[in-house]
Amino acid sequence: MTDQELTAVPDAPHQDDPAFGPAFIDVDEWRESPIPHRYLHGGFEGTETRFVMYLPERGAYLGRMVQELAGGVGGLEAYPPAYLEKLLRTAFDLGAFVVASNQGWMLTPERPGVGGPGLPDDLTILSHRASAQTARHAKTVAAELLGARPHHSYLIGGSGGGARSVSGMEQVPGMWDGAVPIVMVNQHLAWHYWSLWIRAEVALRHKKEQITAAVDAGSDPFTVLDTDEQRQALSDLYRVGYPQGAETLLSLAASDWANWTPLIDPEYAKDFWNLPGYAGEGKEPYRATGTVTGLVRASDPEARALIEPLPEGLRELLPPDRVVGARLSGLELSDDLIGCRFTVGEPGHEVLRVCTVVAGGCIGFVDFNARPTPQVGDQITLDSTLEQAWSHYHRHIVDPERPTMRHWASNGRPIWPQRAADAEHRAVLCALPTGRFEGKMIVVQSALDHLCPPVFAHDYVETVRARCANDDDQIRLWILDNAMHGDASPELGREINLRFIRFLGTALQALDDLVAWVEDDVKPPADTSYELDAWNRTLLAPTAAQRGGVQPLVALDGPTETRIGVTVRFTAHIEVPPGAGSVVAAAWDVDGSGRFEQTAHLKEPAPTLTTEFEHCFTEAGTYVVVVRVASHRQGDPSDSVRAVENLARLQVRVIDGS
Structure with a gap:
C-alpha cells in the first residue's frame, strides 16, 4: 500500500457537536507496556465521555487513525492488555495511532448499563456521537503531536461495538473511510432473536449437555428432549438462525437481558399482562x-x-x-x-x-x-414481570419480510398483536442500520456465534447490496467456521478451547486488507460462500476453493473406534482459500487438556498441507481428537497477531482389547 505524504489534511465537513464541552487531557505519559507508546487520557467537559489515545513514535506515524469501539454498551475506555497489544502492533505497523472512548458514559457497579441504568438519556450519544466527537478531537491532537492530521481513518469494533461501527459509517459520513465490524449486532433482528434465545435457555436449562452430545454424534437433538415446551423452544431457536454446533454455549447467564424491556418498549410489560392477544392476559406475574x-x-x-x-x-x-x-x-x-x-x-x-x-x-x-x-x-x-413478558416479545415485533421472522406470520401477516410500527425506540445499542454508507467495510462474523449468529451479518450485507450499484466494491463478509462470540482461550475453560478458535487474528488481517482496499484499490479476498438452510442456519461451502474468504479449511481423518494399546494414525488435510496465504501451524490435542502440546513440524509454509499424528490410548473411554491450524497471509509463522485459525474434531471410542 502507498503511504501518503503527511501534508495538511483539511477538516472533514463536520462541526464540533454542541453536546460536548471543550476537550481536556489529564494524563500524558510514555509507556513501555504492552508495547512502547505515548499514552493520553482525557475527556470532554460537562460530559461523561472519556477517551484514550495510543501514539507511536513520531517517525513511525504514516498518517492513519484506527478507532476501536468496545462491545456491549461501552462504558469503559480501557482494554485488556493482551488485546491491546495485538491492536497496537497492527495499527503501528500500518503507521496509525489508536483512539478509543467509553462511547459516552461511565460504567460503574451501580450503573452497569444492563437494561439502561447509566446509559445516556440521548442514546445517539452512545450510538455514534461520542465516537464522532472523539474522532474529531483525536485528529486535531494528531496534527499537534504527530505533525499532521490523519489522511485516512478506520473503525474496528466487536458485538455492540461492531453495530456502532456501522452506525458511525452510516450516521457520520466522511468521518471514517472504512470499518471492520466483528460479530456485529443487527438491531433489525436482535430483540426478536434475543427474546427467543432467553426463552430457549430457560426451557432447555437441564438439557444442554444431552443436546450437545447428540449434535456431536451427528444424531437428532430433538430425540433427547422430554416435553413439547422443550421441542418448541429448540425448534424456534434454530428457526431464527441459532447455529447448530453451538449448543454447548446455551447459558442462563443472559437472564439479565430482560431488564432491557422498559428501555426498548416502555409500555410493553404492562400491555403483556393486560391486553387481549398477549400470553399474560388474565394472569399475574410471580x-x-x-x-x-x-x-x-x-x-x-x-x-x-x-x-x-x-x-x-x-x-x-x-x-x-x-x-x-x-x-x-x-x-x-x-x-x-x-x-x-x-x-x-x-x-x-x-x-x-x-x-x-x-x-x-x-x-x-x-x-x-x-x-x-x-x-x-x-x-x-x-x-417475574419483565422475564415472562420478555420471553414472549418476539411474537409482537414480527417483520414478515425477514426470513427469520416468517414462522411467526401467516400469509404475510403477523399472528399476534404487534407493537408500534416505529422500530426506532428499539435501537438502543446503535442507530437502526440502513445499509447506506460511504467508504468500505469488511464484516467478520462467527459461524457458531450464539449471541449474534451469522444471519445478523447476512441480513445487513444483503441490505447494503440491495442499495448499492456495485456491492463488490463496498462490502465483504467473512464468516469464520468454529468461531463463537469471543476469542476462545484456555482462560475460558478446557471445553471452550477444544471447540472454538480465536478470531482476532482474522479481524486484524481484515484491518490490513481494508486499508489496502480503501487507499490503493487492492481488493480483499472474496466473501465466504454459504447458504442459509430452511432453519436460517448458515451452511458454509465445503471446499476451500468454493468457500473463499480467508480461513483455512481442515479435514480430519482417523479411526472412530480402537482398542487400548493399539497405535492409531490421524491425518489432517489443510487448505487455504486462493489468495488467502499459507498454512503456518498445526497442533494436536488428544487427551482433552486443551493445551495442544503436540505441534506438527512444517517444513515450510504452503497453501495446502497434510500432516499426521500417531497415538496409543492407554485407557478405555470416549476421546475427542482435535487439530488446531493457522494460516498467515504472508506465510509468516512468527506473526501470531494476524494468524487465521480453524480446527477439526474427531470422536474416538476406545475399548478394552481384552
Missing part, C-alpha cells in the same frame, strides 16, 4: 418476598450449582469470597424463578439483580459486574 438467611460465596459447597451457567474457565476465575447467591426463607423456590428480578442496595442507590439459578433453598445471581449484594436479614422480592 411476586414473592423472602428473607436472606445467608450468603453463598464461591468457595461454599452450595456454590457449584449456583455458578453452573458460567463457562468452566470463568467459574475458576471467581475469587473464593465472591458472593454468588443467597439462602432464602419465607417463600417457595422453584425453577420458574429463573430470570426473576430483585432490588438490592441503599435507598436511592438500588440496583437490579437477576436470579439465574435455583438450587435447593438458594438462588444464584452470579455475574462479573461488581454490583451490590443482599445482606443477611434483608427482605427481597422476586418479580
Whole structure:
C-alpha cells in the first residue's frame, strides 16, 4: 500500500457537536507496556465521555487513525492488555495511532448499563456521537503531536461495538473511510432473536449437555428432549438462525437481558399482562418476598450449582469470597424463578439483580459486574414481570419480510398483536442500520456465534447490496467456521478451547486488507460462500476453493473406534482459500487438556498441507481428537497477531482389547 505524504489534511465537513464541552487531557505519559507508546487520557467537559489515545513514535506515524469501539454498551475506555497489544502492533505497523472512548458514559457497579441504568438519556450519544466527537478531537491532537492530521481513518469494533461501527459509517459520513465490524449486532433482528434465545435457555436449562452430545454424534437433538415446551423452544431457536454446533454455549447467564424491556418498549410489560392477544392476559406475574438467611460465596459447597451457567474457565476465575447467591426463607423456590428480578442496595442507590439459578433453598445471581449484594436479614422480592413478558416479545415485533421472522406470520401477516410500527425506540445499542454508507467495510462474523449468529451479518450485507450499484466494491463478509462470540482461550475453560478458535487474528488481517482496499484499490479476498438452510442456519461451502474468504479449511481423518494399546494414525488435510496465504501451524490435542502440546513440524509454509499424528490410548473411554491450524497471509509463522485459525474434531471410542 502507498503511504501518503503527511501534508495538511483539511477538516472533514463536520462541526464540533454542541453536546460536548471543550476537550481536556489529564494524563500524558510514555509507556513501555504492552508495547512502547505515548499514552493520553482525557475527556470532554460537562460530559461523561472519556477517551484514550495510543501514539507511536513520531517517525513511525504514516498518517492513519484506527478507532476501536468496545462491545456491549461501552462504558469503559480501557482494554485488556493482551488485546491491546495485538491492536497496537497492527495499527503501528500500518503507521496509525489508536483512539478509543467509553462511547459516552461511565460504567460503574451501580450503573452497569444492563437494561439502561447509566446509559445516556440521548442514546445517539452512545450510538455514534461520542465516537464522532472523539474522532474529531483525536485528529486535531494528531496534527499537534504527530505533525499532521490523519489522511485516512478506520473503525474496528466487536458485538455492540461492531453495530456502532456501522452506525458511525452510516450516521457520520466522511468521518471514517472504512470499518471492520466483528460479530456485529443487527438491531433489525436482535430483540426478536434475543427474546427467543432467553426463552430457549430457560426451557432447555437441564438439557444442554444431552443436546450437545447428540449434535456431536451427528444424531437428532430433538430425540433427547422430554416435553413439547422443550421441542418448541429448540425448534424456534434454530428457526431464527441459532447455529447448530453451538449448543454447548446455551447459558442462563443472559437472564439479565430482560431488564432491557422498559428501555426498548416502555409500555410493553404492562400491555403483556393486560391486553387481549398477549400470553399474560388474565394472569399475574410471580411476586414473592423472602428473607436472606445467608450468603453463598464461591468457595461454599452450595456454590457449584449456583455458578453452573458460567463457562468452566470463568467459574475458576471467581475469587473464593465472591458472593454468588443467597439462602432464602419465607417463600417457595422453584425453577420458574429463573430470570426473576430483585432490588438490592441503599435507598436511592438500588440496583437490579437477576436470579439465574435455583438450587435447593438458594438462588444464584452470579455475574462479573461488581454490583451490590443482599445482606443477611434483608427482605427481597422476586418479580417475574419483565422475564415472562420478555420471553414472549418476539411474537409482537414480527417483520414478515425477514426470513427469520416468517414462522411467526401467516400469509404475510403477523399472528399476534404487534407493537408500534416505529422500530426506532428499539435501537438502543446503535442507530437502526440502513445499509447506506460511504467508504468500505469488511464484516467478520462467527459461524457458531450464539449471541449474534451469522444471519445478523447476512441480513445487513444483503441490505447494503440491495442499495448499492456495485456491492463488490463496498462490502465483504467473512464468516469464520468454529468461531463463537469471543476469542476462545484456555482462560475460558478446557471445553471452550477444544471447540472454538480465536478470531482476532482474522479481524486484524481484515484491518490490513481494508486499508489496502480503501487507499490503493487492492481488493480483499472474496466473501465466504454459504447458504442459509430452511432453519436460517448458515451452511458454509465445503471446499476451500468454493468457500473463499480467508480461513483455512481442515479435514480430519482417523479411526472412530480402537482398542487400548493399539497405535492409531490421524491425518489432517489443510487448505487455504486462493489468495488467502499459507498454512503456518498445526497442533494436536488428544487427551482433552486443551493445551495442544503436540505441534506438527512444517517444513515450510504452503497453501495446502497434510500432516499426521500417531497415538496409543492407554485407557478405555470416549476421546475427542482435535487439530488446531493457522494460516498467515504472508506465510509468516512468527506473526501470531494476524494468524487465521480453524480446527477439526474427531470422536474416538476406545475399548478394552481384552
